[in-house]
Amino acid sequence: MASCTISSPFDSLIFDLDDTLYSSKSGIGQALKQNVQDFLVEKCGFAESEAPNVNRELFRTYGSSLAGLRALGYNINPDDYHSFVHGRLPYDLIRPDPRLRRLLQSINQRKIIFTNSDRIHADKALDRLGIRDCFEKIICFETMNPNLWKSNRPDEFPVVLKPSIEAMKIGVDVAEVDPRRTLFFDDNVKNVAAGKIFGLRTVLVGSAIKSKEADYALEILTNMAQVIPEIWVINEEINANDSDKKRISHALTEIDSLISATSVGA
Numbered sequence: 001m002a003s004c005t006i007s008s009p010f011d012s013l014i015f016d017l018d019d020t021l022y023s024s025k026s027g028i029g030q031a032l033k034q035n036v037q038d039f040l041v042e043k044c045g046f047a048e049s050e051a052p053n054v055n056r057e058l059f060r061t062y063g064s065s066l067a068g069l070r071a072l073g074y075n076i077n078p079d080d081y082h083s084f085v086h087g088r089l090p091y092d093l094i095r096p097d098p099r100l101r102r103l104l105q106s107i108n109q110r111k112i113i114f115t116n117s118d119r120i121h122a123d124k125a126l127d128r129l130g131i132r133d134c135f136e137k138i139i140c141f142e143t144m145n146p147n148l149w150k151s152n153r154p155d156e157f158p159v160v161l162k163p164s165i166e167a168m169k170i171g172v173d174v175a176e177v178d179p180r181r182t183l184f185f186d187d188n189v190k191n192v193a194a195g196k197i198f199g200l201r202t203v204l205v206g207s208a209i210k211s212k213e214a215d216y217a218l219e220i221l222t223n224m225a226q227v228i229p230e231i232w233v234i235n236e237e238i239n240a241n242d243s244d245k246k247r248i249s250h251a252l253t254e255i256d257s258l259i260s261a262t263s264v265g266a
Contacts, residue, residue, distance in 0.1 A: 012110040012177040013112070014185065019205075028125075206219065
């Protein structure tokens with residue numbers, strides 16, 4: 001009987017952090033929004049009643065309040081900004097996720113974080129989730145913006161963030177991946193679209209319905225084994241007459257058993 005060798009189409013997995021590796025319902029996002037508005041009032045002199053609209057407009061136009069404020073001429077040190085808006089976050093709202101940890105540990109491919117957040121925030125969030133050691137590299141705000149600390153002119157070096165193509169290029173280059181063999185997970189539709197433009201295979205997280213540019217959609221990240229089982233297919237020799245569906249179903253059952261062995265309440 002003839003046989004052939006099959007392997008996973010993915011060499012690497014790149015994950016966004018906030019609202020991707022932990023739920024958008026955690027309360028962290030709402031706390032962050034309030035901290036940004038407080039920064040606009042306390043550090044930039046905006047009226048408290050104006051802060052929500054200013055925050056919304058800066059985010060819509062520039063991708064973040066920090067990027068918008070610097071583009072408008074505010075000489076804001078990124079470390080001071082992140083210390084204010086992230087340093088006050090209630091990180092205890094992020095609970096350890098042993099099920100996610102078990103899932104990530106079952107994946108043999110390279111796993112990388114790609115976030116717009118600063119490094120300190122990324123480390124804290126990953127430590128709270130209990131998955132920091134599951135990733136070989138963190139690509140973050142500092143990675144994309146190495147020049148911001150070199151000048152007192154805020155308009156000299158514009159802030160670079162996803163979903164800009166410049167940010168995506170930096171992410172792919174630093175990760176040292178082949179986009180065609182890389183899965184990119186993000187909860188933001190614009191980021192997913194940018195990933196698709198750059199040639200990445202894309203996964204929209206937080207929705208059961210795919211966007212136009214998403215190859216896959218995951219309502220929650222731990223549904224990954226059910227939706228993208230081909231991640232776990234590694235150089236397996238099969239008979240040409242065997243059913244791929246049967247093989248994948250068997251592998252998926254084993255993965256589910258492995259993941260479920262860890263209590264979610266731990």
